[in-house]
Amino acid sequence: MATAHKLDCESAANDCRFVVQSEDEGEAIELARNHMKEAHGKDYTDEELQTEYLQSV
Numbered sequence: 001m002a003t004a005h006k007l008d009c010e011s012a013a014n015d016c017r018f019v020v021q022s023e024d025e026g027e028a029i030e031l032a033r034n035h036m037k038e039a040h041g042k043d044y045t046d047e048e049l050q051t052e053y054l055q056s057v
Helices: 026-041 046-053
Strands: 007-009 019-022
Touching: 007 026, 007 046, 019 026, 026 046
Parallel strands: none
Antiparallel strands: 007 019
């Protein structure tokens, strides 16, 4: 069974239900970073997203 990488935006922005999930960790981080910038106007580094919000499921 492959590991998926998941980022639930609600953990970073309480009013958002956006969820990123991918078997490719880099893709999940890129999609999450783009969403945070475009939807919330917040800039996160890949490392911040990976260590603070990304989960392996």
